[in-house]
Amino acid sequence: MLKVLSCSSTPLSYFLQPKACLELQRDGIQMHAVAGRYTKISARELEHVNKYPNAEVISLGIGDTTQPIPDLIASAMSDYARSLSTPEGYKGYGDEQGNKALRKAIAQTCYRDLAVKDTEVFVSDGSQCDISRVQMLLGSNVTIAVQDPSFPAYIDSSVIMGQAGDFQYNSGKYRNIEYMKCGPPNHFFPDLSNTLRTDIIFFCSPNNPTGHAASREQLEQLVEFAKQNGSIIVYDSAYAAYITDESPRSIYEIPGAREVAIEVSSFSKSAGFTGVRLGWTVVPEELLYSNGFPVGHDFNRIICTCFNGASNIAQAGGLACLSPEGVRAMFSVVDYYKENAQILLDTFASLGLKTHGGVNAPYVWVHFPGERSWDVFNEILGKTNIITVPGSGFGPGGEEFIRVTAFGNRETILEASTRLKSLFP
Amino acid sequence: MLKVLSCSSTPLSYFLQPKACLELQRDGIQMHAVAGRYTKISARELEHVNKYPNAEVISLGIGDTTQPIPDLIASAMSDYARSLSTPEGYKGYGDEQGNKALRKAIAQTCYRDLAVKDTEVFVSDGSQCDISRVQMLLGSNVTIAVQDPSFPAYIDSSVIMGQAGDFQYNSGKYRNIEYMKCGPPNHFFPDLSNTLRTDIIFFCSPNNPTGHAASREQLEQLVEFAKQNGSIIVYDSAYAAYITDESPRSIYEIPGAREVAIEVSSFSKSAGFTGVRLGWTVVPEELLYSNGFPVGHDFNRIICTCFNGASNIAQAGGLACLSPEGVRAMFSVVDYYKENAQILLDTFASLGLKTHGGVNAPYVWVHFPGERSWDVFNEILGKTNIITVPGSGFGPGGEEFIRVTAFGNRETILEASTRLKSLFP
Structure with a gap:
């Protein structure tokens, strides 16, 4: 054991162990770790399988892609990897910000007509990683707001940075x-007149877990709110490819957003790159600190100091994704998952349950009024051998809900549908 | 421009812009950004090329690999990427800590007989990224020590985390x-009797930039020093594959190191993965905070929250690297670079210049007593069109030195040798 290791500079922590992580350790109730780890869910699954060794468990839990990467995209990565063994094809360090062709393709394809410049696009190894880098940029002295429920990484990273303060067991906050x-009463959009001003607002649309895509009017309100308060919106558009209706696919569709918003996005859920790891962040030139200094310059320093660029093989895949054929191929996979979502929506509807999401997102958010989400989780697992995600893992506002994912094979989704129908006949 | 965005909780920063990055912006003299960015060097190179458009510039600057990845390793990645387009081969999220087979291979191959467990190995996208994650784990209230000169990422990330304090122009610290x-007077090992106690000690061996590999006796002193002070050593062994003599290849060769040291390492410089991005960090179970809590548990939380695993394609490459054939293939490339280093050593020796490194590292550290390293850089560039790295970019202790890299094609190294010999005939 280390002898001293005391942090004399702060009376708050009498040893080196970061307070942030202590918080996480203490946190036996909340399942903030839900997105990446599903620790508690995994434990429950393991317990279940040990008890029923013959159970054929279906997971509608973690939002992990299952369908093969379209051939032309996988081939681009495969060819690139092979070329690394040749003198002509070998590449060492690339630009930390991503290769120029990919930055350009992202700007032109994902932000067509939105005036996003190549130089405002920072290629990354995924949006979860970029959220942490944004947190590192912001430091511990900022205040944050999150949708409740929301993807747990915003809060988890905030806790680690020391922004979050004490966990309050009464409120779960x-x-x-x-x-x-x-939630449903406010059309999944916060009552901004009762929202405290914070430095940063994390906003995910289409939202994980509710599947709600914010409307243009809602996002206009959000941008206006941020402007009035001098806040930065960190807009997570990782599921934008799933938008079916006229909801904005990017925050930059909203006039004025370039002055207040960073956008974080990903190839994970559109191209099936959850394991390949590729994403990006846009920091517009107009986003300035109150002294007029561009936020993008600081983000660039973070990228250059704390990151050394996404894998060049993954970037070759990203470039293939954004070719006209690649885009078509990606969307055919997205359509497959959306058909899965429709099957799940129909299933729950036939059971008389109220659902949300599923149209603009690969998640269906099912309401069980008056019930605790862990109880629902346990009941479904016990009776159908199906893993879901209890809504409370996404924040106290997720209570009474479960999230089910459409990222499955069709047969699995159909089998799940059959089992669910038998549960609530 | 954002209207308010003030950080009311701290009087030090009257607007949101992180102090850390302000520090970096102010920092016009020091070139802490040397390792990943080489901004100032690039600017000088550009200026030179604009002035002499016909100059054939040779870079012995950035430590970037140039030789193709051995075929069996590139093929493993290529095959893996292609298999992602098949139902059988497709993989989504992997374990954030890295795939089990790779963690096992690293433990068994890189730490043979050193009792490193698979579960103590965290696979990453490179050691520079892991250094930042270690910093995030530690937070802003720790004190750090670094070798002077050293790889700039330790200080850069420390500045961003807010650990560093004011930059002092007089001392360059x-x-x-x-x-x-x-430096040479202390055999490139610090005088520990005059070293202040800090929470963290960053220690790179073989050192970048000096190329010095610490001896067993030196590392024994370091471990003992850390034990007595309750400090954690963050040991960077990214260049361990270059060790020719009996110097330890891992800090864990030193008894007691498991209680005081994290080891950060990389496939970048051994397998040519600078662009592929793959590394790892070892956090031994015996490394505890002063309250007895394992540091590894917290690091695991950082990995799961702020990282989502290295690219699975890169991990397939890492696994191929650690097969018996892969190890042989890697070392044949390492040997090639070491032959380059010998050519550079001989070149400078023939000019009567004192050199260090080059035997256990791909860097040669050349002494120009009494001269400023930027003057030497400018003179060499002006007269030979060769880019080097001024030693002062690695800290004030690097003054009077330049670093040259052996990561080049043989013809380039030979041409550089010829030009240098003509410079100092």
């Missing part, structure tokens, strides 16, 4: 975080 | 960082 409740 | 001078 961290003291310093502003939870913006988003 | 950050106020709160302990600079452990390592």
Whole structure:
């Protein structure tokens, strides 16, 4: 054991162990770790399988892609990898910000007509990683707001950075975080007139877990709110490819957003790159600190210091994704998952349950009024051998809900549908 | 421009812009960004090329690999990428800590007989990225020590985390960082009797830029020093594959190191993965905070929250690297670079210049007593069209030195040798 290791500079921590992580360790109730780890769910699954060794468990839990990467995209990566063994094809360090052709393709394909410049696009190894880098940029002295429920990485990274304050067991909330409740009563959009001003607003649309894509009017309100408060929106558009209706696919569709918003996005859920790891972040030139200094310059320093670029093989795949054929191929996979989502929506509807999401997102958010989400989880697992995600893992506003994912094979989804129908006949 | 965005919780920063990055912006003299960015060097190169458009510039600057990846390793990645387009071969999210087979291979191949467990190995996208994650784990309230000179990422990330304190122009040092001078007079090992106690000691061996591999006796002193002070050593062994003599290849060769040291390492310089991005960090179970809590548990939380695993394609390459044939293939490339280093050593020796490194590292550290390293850089560039790295970019202790890299094609190295000999006939 280390002898001293005391942090004399702060009376708050009498040993080196970061307070942030202590928080996480203590946190036996909340399942903030839901997105990447599903620790508690895995434990429950393991327990279940040990008890029923012959159970054929179906997972509608973690939002992990299952369908093969379209051939032309996988081939681009395969060819690139092979070329690395040749003198002509070998490449060492690339630009930390991503290769120029890919940055250009992202700007032109994902932000067509939105005036996003190549130089405003920073290629990354995925949006979860970029969220942490944004947190590192912001430091521990900022205040944040999150949708409730929301993807847990915003809060998890905030806790690690020391922004969150104490966890309050009564409310299931961290003291310093502003939870913006988003549920059916407010059309999944926060009541901004009752929302505290914070430095940063994390906003995910289409939302994970609710599947709600914010409307243009809602996003206009959000941008206006950020402007009035001098806040930065960190807009997570990882599921934008799933938008079916006229909801904006990017925050930059909203006039004025370039002055207040960073956008974080990903190839994970559109191209099936969850394991390949590729994403990006846009920091517009007009986004300035209050002294007029561009936020993008600082983000560039973070990227150059704390990151050394995404794998060049993954970037070759990203470039293939954004070719006209690649885009078509990606969307055919997205359509497959959306058909899965429709099957799940129909299933729950036939059971008389109220659902949300599933149209603009690969997640269906199912309401069980008056029930605890862990109880619902346990009941479904016990009776159908299906893993879901209890809504409370996404924040206290997720109570009474479960999230089911459409990222499955069709047969699995159909089998799940059959089992669910038998559960609630 | 954002209207308010003030950080009311701290009087030090009257707007949101992180102090850390302000520091970096102000930092016009020091070239801390040397390793990944080489901004100032690039600017000088550009200026030179604009002035002499016909100059055939040779770079012995950035430590970037140039030789193709051995075929069996590139093929493993290529095959893996192609298999992602098949139902059988497709993989989504992997374990954030890395795939089990690779963790096992690293433990067994890179730490043979050193009792490193698979579960203590965290696979990453490179050691520079892991250094930042270690910094995120530690937070802003720790004190750090670095070798002077050293790889700039330790200080850069420390500045961003807010550990460094003010930059002092007189000394070229950050106020709160302990600079452990390592030069020829002390055999490139700090005088520990005059070293302040810090929470963290960054130690790179073989060192970038000096090329010095610490001896067993030196590392025994370092481990003992850390034990006595309750400090954690963050040991960077990214260049371990270059060790020719009996110097330890891992800090864990030193008894007691498991209680005080994290080891950060990489496939970049051994397998030519600078662009592919793959590395790892070892956090031994015996490494505990002063309250007995394992540091590895917290690091695991950082990995799961701020990282989503290295690209699975890169991991397939890492696994191929560690097969018996892969190891042989890697070392044949390492040997090639070491032959380059010998050519450079001989070149400078023939000019009567004192050199260090080059035997256990791909870098040669050349001494120009009494001269400023930027003057030497400018003179060499002006007269031979060769880019080097001024030693002062690695800290004030690098003054009077330049670093040259052996990561080149043989013809380039030979041409550089010819030009250098003509410069100092």
